[in-house]
Amino acid sequence: MSGAENRERKSWVLLHVGNRRFALPAESVVELAPPVRLHDFPHTSRLIAGVIVRRGRIVPVYDVAPVLCGRESSVHRFYLIAERAFGSGKETSEAGAIPVNGECELATGEMQPPASDAPAYFAGKLAIEGENIDVLDLQKLVSASRNDPHAGNLAEAQP
Amino acid sequence: MKIATQDSAKSRRSRSTEPVILFCIGLQTFAIAADAVQEIRSTDSLATAAVEMAQAEVPKVRHLVERSHRTYFVVSGCAHFGLRVTRPALVLILRQIRAAVLVDSIERMAEIPTVYALPQAFQGSERQWYRGLTYLEDRVIPVIKPDGFLTPQEFARLDRAAKSVEARHELEGAVQA
Numbered sequence: 001m002s003g004a005e006n007r008e009r010k011s012w013v014l015l016h017v018g019n020r021r022f023a024l025p026a027e028s029v030v031e032l033a034p035p036v037r038l039h040d041f042p043h044t045s046r047l048i049a050g051v052i053v054r055r056g057r058i059v060p061v062y063d064v065a066p067v068l069c070g071r072e073s074s075v076h077r078f079y080l081i082a083e084r085a086f087g088s089g090k091e092t093s094e095a096g097a098i099p100v101n102g103e104c105e106l107a108t109g110e111m112q113p114p115a116s117d118a119p120a121y122f123a124g125k126l127a128i129e130g131e132n133i134d135v136l137d138l139q140k141l142v143s144a145s146r147n148d149p150h151a152g153n154l155a156e157a158q159p
Numbered sequence: 160m161k162i163a164t165q166d167s168a169k170s171r172r173s174r175s176t177e178p179v180i181l182f183c184i185g186l187q188t189f190a191i192a193a194d195a196v197q198e199i200r201s202t203d204s205l206a207t208a209a210v211e212m213a214q215a216e217v218p219k220v221r222h223l224v225e226r227s228h229r230t231y232f233v234v235s236g237c238a239h240f241g242l243r244v245t246r247p248a249l250v251l252i253l254r255q256i257r258a259a260v261l262v263d264s265i266e267r268m269a270e271i272p273t274v275y276a277l278p279q280a281f282q283g284s285e286r287q288w289y290r291g292l293t294y295l296e297d298r299v300i301p302v303i304k305p306d307g308f309l310t311p312q313e314f315a316r317l318d319r320a321a322k323s324v325e326a327r328h329e330l331e332g333a334v335q336a
Contacts, residue, residue, distance in 0.1 A: 039299035041187060041292075042240040044283030051278065051292070051299055058292055058299060060280035086279050094279050142280070 009110050012126060014133060015080050016101040018069030023107070023126050023135045024082055030095055032104050033079040047142055052079060052097055061097045062142055067121075080104060084138050096138065111135055177274070179293075181266035181300065184236040185245050188266055190293055191303040197254040198226070199265065205250055209233065214320035217313045223321055224259060226252060231259040232317050234308045240288065258308045271295060274302050 011026035033054050038061060040050030049063040059081060065071065079097035086092040111124035121141035122134045178193040209222040219238035224231050231252055237244050247261035274291040287307040293300050
């Protein structure tokens with residue numbers, strides 16, 4: 001494999017949300033956490049289901065299933081913890097958790113551009129085992145939901 | 160071994176904790192710094208002193224009370240946090256802020272070692288409501304920011320409304336006399 005190919009073929013973590021598979025860049029993923037207790041309290045932030053405590057840190061949980069799958073996911077949940085950037089620099093990143101179903105897989109592949117009509121939160125797609133898997137841009141996914149009237153119960157304080 | 164013991168003792172001494180009051184609104188527990196609360200009264204004991212305010216600009220405030228020559232605006236905790244309406248039994252009268260908060264119950268006093276910053280993911284009104292979060296006995300509990308109950312603009316509106324209430328009472332008193 002040439003140096004150029006090496007640069008392009010990145011590692012991805014494949015995750016299940018609802019009944020679909022998505023991918024996140026492996027370098028952004030911190031860990032797959034067990035289904036620990038979800039703590040919730042009143043807030044008005046969109047998509048946030050609550051927080052979990054992991055390794056002494058309080059980690060916000062983004063319930064992205066309504067945006068990605070159009071409905072809540074009721075399956076027993078693990079949490080995929082990934083870094084989300086705030087602002088421009090890496091120094092302003094924060095760990096966030098996404099509830100996922102089942103086990104995650106590590107895959108290698110070259111990301112292709114997203115479909116022309118794909119939402120902005122799909123950074124591209126991967127062709128793995130004959131399946132086209134959308135690559136998530138976590139920052140855009142969470143931000144985009146602010147303008148999405150279908151993204152869950154968002155207007156009022158939760159719970 | 161001796162050195163380690165001394166170090167751990169020093170570490171224990173230097174670890175500061177903060178006394179808080181844990182209170183409940185509905186099923187939700189909150190923490191507020193103990194020194195932010197001047198007085199805790201039952202709603203029954205304040206009922207005769209409470210003056211109804213007919214104003215719609217700040218719907219979470221329906222009453223005011225006079226305590227020690229100060230006017231306190233009574234904030235519904237349920238309305239403030241967007242929780243299901245309950246029947247509050249207690250009023251927390253705050254120390255630095257001219258606000259009192261209707262709550263359901265006091266859980267207990269506690270000492271908290273750390274207040275964690277609210278994660279940046281939270282971008283809504285909760286940034287005004289909470290100083291941060293604490294982790295106590297396997298629970299994450301929001302720590303209240305006392306001055307988050309009413310904004311300066313809301314205080315200005317309520318002060319105007321309070322003046323009109325006072326003027327109306329004076330007028331009614333004069334008519335009766």
